[in-house]
Amino acid sequence: MGATLRQRDNFRAVLLISPAYLWLLVAVFLPLSAMLFFSFLSEGPFGDGARQLVLQNYLEFFEKGFYSKLLWRSLKLGAVVTALCLLIGFPCAYVLAKTIKGRWREALFLLVILPFWSNSLVRIFSWAIVLRGNGVIDATLNKLLPFEVSVNLMFTYSAVVIGLVHSYLPYVILTSYLTLQAIDDSLIDAARSLGAPRRTILLRIILPLSLPGLVAGGVLVFVPVVGSFMEPRILGGRAGTFFGTVIEDQFVAVFNWPLGAALSFTLLAVVLLILAVASPVLKRAQ
Template sequence: MVPAARVQSAPPDSRSRRGRRGPPWRALVGGSLFWLVGFFLLPLIYLLAVSFAERSPYGTIQWVLGIGNYVRAFQRLYLEIYWRSFWMAALVTVATAVLAYPVAYTIALVVSARWRSALLLLVIIPFWTSFLIRTYAWMVILRTEGLVNNVLVALHLIHEPLRLLYTPFAVFIGLVYGELPYMILPLYAVLQKLDRSLLEAAADLGAGRWRAFWRVTLPLSVPGLVAGCVLVFIPSIGSFITPDLLGGVKTIMVGNLIQNQFAAVRDQPFGSAVAFALTFVVLALLMASLRSAARLTKEMP
């Protein structure tokens, strides 16, 4: 017989100890929740509170609450900056969609598996270098004595170098180049999962390539197209590095406005108000675009 003292001092079952601690996934969820609350939600709430404060004459925050910053944020001067940012982001989104769709279609449905891996590598290679370095490279390419002007002059297409740098065109080129992979990858992910038997059935029913594309491939790729548009439009409308380096003073976008308020002017309340106004507008546009995309998907045959 085992003495009662030894029975009482026996270690508890490991399963009972694990049951008291709870399943392991709770620790992971708790850590993620702590990270989101501490490094995302709380700073967001703080910025929201700052947006209702005022800037003191010395550049500090004066906690006199009001809506003056939001009223100022919708003055005509700033509305022009918002409009410039919106149409630039819209043009970049359309251009990347037009350029990315043939590339994603070719990688997913045309080339062999070996070439598919090589082409995907070419799409991902830009992520291996700093975005700032790539933007500086475009400054070298687009400057007065850069590669583009030298080629055009050598081909006798122009007599004098064109002014390409520090223009909206330069900002457009830089944003399209930077955001293009974010449009290609979602489209490729959707097109790769496309059921090839649907295309074969369309061909058996007499549909040509273009008709099969418009009636089968394009409708089924709408989710990837919408995801790519979201991934391109949001960073484009809030970009400040590309407009600052390639656009100069005449192509200020809303990202530059927010950055200047925090870094140069030290008007954090107004910068926070502009940031939240931009956030609300972008969220409204995204909700409208997602609803339109869902409706379009249902209406497509």
């Protein structure tokens, strides 16, 4: 009796779960496996020669300095953007979580994370409008300053960094806010009443306790930034060649899909490595 009930439960569970997971299998997990296989092929679907399994696509990455240099460039971009997001975002989350109360806090919090759910492409486009020469920045500065200036940040490395920070800042604010909110205020009050200076409270209580949120936010920024291609394309122009844009090229311009697959997989390996390094801290948070 018990066994048949068990079986019926199992049957129902499978019935409820399998549609979702079959879908994920066909649209995510099989494609990722197919890409791994593809990255060892000598020719893509558009070639006519005999296809062979080769290592050449990965060798190209290691032998030609071009690709590894670009990956390094993308990793550095990721580090810069992540650092800026943490430095700018954490104090903002602190102000929200610890100094503002009630309905105001809710409303301001919503206002801060709202852009993060709106279309990222459109937000990058909006920076293109702001940063172009002869644009809004020029006009504003020239009104404020007594002398003529001309600022044209468009198509520079800085433009890419500004756009990416704008895109991903809300992630850091969100995760920091959640961990900061969980810190009991009486802990801080206790330290203060025992005479701890502000710096000690920050370094010994607030920062250690909000570390998981900072790490989570950092990972949420770093991973997509290393794989970004749309932002550098639009804001960076010729200064915007990164690992992501080269992968994009392999699929939409050069049509060297096997090389593209190998580069994508290299990126995935890097991403997984980062997630593995970060996971102990993230697990502790749960």
